[in-house]
Amino acid sequence: MNYNWDWGILFRDPYAGWILAGLGWTLALSLLAWTIAFSLGTLLGIFRTSSSALLRGIGTVYVELFRNIPLLVQLFLWYFVFPELLPDEAGRWVKRDMPYPAFTTAFIAIGLYTASRVCEQVRSGIEAVGVGQRQAGRAIGMTEPQVFRHVLLPNAFRIVIPPLTSEFLTIFKNSSLALTIGVVELTAMTRQIEEYTFQGFEAFTAATIVYSTVTFTVMLLMRVVERRTALPGTLSAAKA
Amino acid sequence: MTDLDFSVIGANADLLWDGMQMTLLLTVLGIVGGILLGTVLAMLRIARVPVLAQVAALYVNFFRSLPLILVIFWLFFLVPLILGRPVGAFSSVLVAFVMFEAAYYSEIIRAGINSVRPGQMAAARAIGMSYGQSMREVVLPQAFRAMTPILLTQAIVLFQDTALVYVVGLRDFLVSAEIVANRDQRLVEMFLFVALVYFVMSFAASCGVRILQRRLAT
Amino acid sequence: MIALSGVDKWYTRQFQVLKDCSLSIDKGEVVVVCGPSGSGKSTLIKTVNGLEPIDGGEIRVGDTLVSDRKTDLDALRSRIGMVFQNFELFPHRTTLQNVTMGQIKVLKRSEDEAVAKAEALLERVELSAHANKYPSQLSGGQQQRVAIARALAMDPMAMLFDEPTSALDPEMINEVLDVMVQLAREGMTMMVVTHEMGFARTVADRVVFMDEGRIIEDAPTATFFEAQGSERAQLFLSKILSH
Numbered sequence: 001m002n003y004n005w006d007w008g009i010l011f012r013d014p015y016a017g018w019i020l021a022g023l024g025w026t027l028a029l030s031l032l033a034w035t036i037a038f039s040l041g042t043l044l045g046i047f048r049t050s051s052s053a054l055l056r057g058i059g060t061v062y063v064e065l066f067r068n069i070p071l072l073v074q075l076f077l078w079y080f081v082f083p084e085l086l087p088d089e090a091g092r093w094v095k096r097d098m099p100y101p102a103f104t105t106a107f108i109a110i111g112l113y114t115a116s117r118v119c120e121q122v123r124s125g126i127e128a129v130g131v132g133q134r135q136a137g138r139a140i141g142m143t144e145p146q147v148f149r150h151v152l153l154p155n156a157f158r159i160v161i162p163p164l165t166s167e168f169l170t171i172f173k174n175s176s177l178a179l180t181i182g183v184v185e186l187t188a189m190t191r192q193i194e195e196y197t198f199q200g201f202e203a204f205t206a207a208t209i210v211y212s213t214v215t216f217t218v219m220l221l222m223r224v225v226e227r228r229t230a231l232p233g234t235l236s237a238a239k240a
Numbered sequence: 241m242t243d244l245d246f247s248v249i250g251a252n253a254d255l256l257w258d259g260m261q262m263t264l265l266l267t268v269l270g271i272v273g274g275i276l277l278g279t280v281l282a283m284l285r286i287a288r289v290p291v292l293a294q295v296a297a298l299y300v301n302f303f304r305s306l307p308l309i310l311v312i313f314w315l316f317f318l319v320p321l322i323l324g325r326p327v328g329a330f331s332s333v334l335v336a337f338v339m340f341e342a343a344y345y346s347e348i349i350r351a352g353i354n355s356v357r358p359g360q361m362a363a364a365r366a367i368g369m370s371y372g373q374s375m376r377e378v379v380l381p382q383a384f385r386a387m388t389p390i391l392l393t394q395a396i397v398l399f400q401d402t403a404l405v406y407v408v409g410l411r412d413f414l415v416s417a418e419i420v421a422n423r424d425q426r427l428v429e430m431f432l433f434v435a436l437v438y439f440v441m442s443f444a445a446s447c448g449v450r451i452l453q454r455r456l457a458t
Numbered sequence: 459m460i461a462l463s464g465v466d467k468w469y470t471r472q473f474q475v476l477k478d479c480s481l482s483i484d485k486g487e488v489v490v491v492c493g494p495s496g497s498g499k500s501t502l503i504k505t506v507n508g509l510e511p512i513d514g515g516e517i518r519v520g521d522t523l524v525s526d527r528k529t530d531l532d533a534l535r536s537r538i539g540m541v542f543q544n545f546e547l548f549p550h551r552t553t554l555q556n557v558t559m560g561q562i563k564v565l566k567r568s569e570d571e572a573v574a575k576a577e578a579l580l581e582r583v584e585l586s587a588h589a590n591k592y593p594s595q596l597s598g599g600q601q602q603r604v605a606i607a608r609a610l611a612m613d614p615m616a617m618l619f620d621e622p623t624s625a626l627d628p629e630m631i632n633e634v635l636d637v638m639v640q641l642a643r644e645g646m647t648m649m650v651v652t653h654e655m656g657f658a659r660t661v662a663d664r665v666v667f668m669d670e671g672r673i674i675e676d677a678p679t680a681t682f683f684e685a686q687g688s689e690r691a692q693l694f695l696s697k698i699l700s701h
Contacts, residue, residue: 003321068442069435070400073414077435080427169305176307180406187310200317207310215305362509363546363605367560367612368536377563381550 022189029175036111041118049126066116078109079181106178121163125156165222248426259416266402273338278345303343312336329410352383389453459485466514477671488648490658493668499651507538536564539609543621545601547593554589557608579607599630616647667691
């Protein structure tokens with residue numbers, strides 16, 4: 001294998017700076033997308049389990065729509081097609097005057113996509129809590145929103161901490177798709193390093209280390225959160 | 241809102257169909273390779289030999305922590321380097337897909353194997369079948385039967401993942417559509433078309449899986 | 459034919475499931491092993507064909523030392539039949555295929571030979587009509603009889619039964635016991651873990667009582683049921699026999 005190793009390249013300017021900048025964009029993308037995904041996803045999850053057929057319908061349509069189109073295609077739709085479909089003024093603003101158009105489009109697109117997945121997790125969490133709990137809440141006179149707030153959601157969230165963590169990590173990985181519309185996130189940066197210096201091995205290893213470390217750390221944190229928020233007696237039952 | 245002209249789709253049907261064939265080819269090969277390698281990984285993970293189990297676990301956890309785009313870049317860069325000669329995008333991408341998807345398939349298959357009653361393995365060993373025979377004849381068939389809906393769902397995910405070959409310019413359905421879009425300045429029409437096609441195919445497939453699930457449950 | 463001497467087994471550092479168990483079964487003998495749940499009797503019978511490894515002592519079946527690492531356990535198991543509490547028929551195969559699978563895959567018999575033998579055995583357990591059905595279409599008693607046929611198809615030199623009727627509804631217990639009694643009368647060497655004392659009285663040559671991992675009593679059937687024996691055995695007997 002013909003290859004000139006040069007691990008120092010990762011620590012030299014400007015490459016070190018590139019990697020850090022890329023990481024910064026990746027983190028920003030992920031956190032903003034997660035905010036959308038989590039809030040919208042929870043809302044949709046509630047919709048899908050509500051007693052209103054209309055709300056359930058909205059939830060179902062959203063999920064099916066966003067789940068059956070590849071994220072990359074959704075990204076392109078938002079970035080290339082959406083501005084064209086807006087009335088002229090708005091379209092022009094989105095294409096030119098909006099700050100960081102690619103970045104904004106990316107985190108919104110990824111957020112909306114992931115919201116459909118979070119919706120499903122929250123829905124299964126609520127369903128796992130059970131109809132009985134719901135009825136018990138109504139039986140003491142709580143309204144449906146109260147039942148969700150005081151009975152269903154607190155328990156549902158505890159149940160879905162692992163899958164939700166996994167969705168966050170999925171966002172973290174999917175942030176790499178933003179490179180296709182020009183966002184210079186981590187993977188894009190390392191590709192750039194590879195193209196400039198041909199030190200692909202070193203460059204991609206840097207990205208690899210970052211992604212795997214973040215995943216590992218987040219999973220560890222998740223286990224801590226799970227343990228701290230678990231109701232007495234449930235964790236051991238879950239482990240059995 | 242610009243004037244939309246969808247005739248550009250019909251005019252380029254051949255190109256688009258070629259792209260779709262590439263997408264489907266990648267999907268099928270990815271599924272087959274992913275399930276084969278995934279089965280090997282799943283069996284290694286439950287092996288009694290700790291080294292094998294640990295290596296397999298490492299592989300699975302590693303690939304599941306990385307974005308597919310990065311894996312594609314890695315293989316695109318590595319494969320020609322290892323072989324010592326330039327290699328087409330297709331081969332690199334295919335290897336990337338199989339290695340990546342196998343990690344996900346192995347988790348599904350492992351869950352499937354664990355869902356088979358342990359008594360089945362005992363009963364097979366009790367008549368004198370070897371471990372390999374017992375796996376092949378008794379455990380794996382039952383595991384796969386149990387996991388078919390989930391395996392198919394993962395196949396649909398894989399089908400959508402193939403769009404990512406965009407980053408190395410392999411001419412799949414999306415890239416072909418983009419070529420037309422850029423050449424004829426018809427981005428809106430083409431991307432809407434692409435979205436529609438993916439939607440219809442994925443939705444139909446997942447409906448099919450749901451029907452299958454209902455049939456299997458009876 | 460089957461000889462266990464000083465068998466010890468630990469599940470964890472603290473929990474010893476088998477304590478110094480010694481037992482021997484001659485050719486043609488039928489030995490019933492009974493005892494309260496948790497006494498280790500299921501574990502004991504599974505050590506005989508190596509499904510459960512042991513930590514101390516020795517087990518011999520015929521000329522083979524089961525506990526030896528070099529022993530070809532697969533070959534040994536093809537010569538010993540085992541019937542499980544939960545039947546464990548292969549659900550993805552028909553009744554007939556369940557009985558032929560071992561013959562073809564392990565004994566390498568031809569398909570014709572295997573099918574002929576399977577049909578004969580199904581006839582013997584009175585289930586010929588169900589040859590092409592799947593296990594889920596059979597009742598528990600029927601499944602267990604197929605399981606016995608599956609084991610017999612291998613022409614075993616001995617048969618091990620691990621609580622064969624414990625998972626059956628009462629009305630189906632007898633159809634399985636009848637097959638086992640018949641087998642015993644034909645001279646099969648049998649080790650049977652069971653609570654069915656009626657069976658023991660009918661065909662067992664000896665009864666072994668286990669408690670907390672130890673063999674407390676090992677006596678010829680008549681002696682076991684009539685004589686004073688150990689207190690624990692008598693207590694156990696009285697509890698089972700009263701219902």
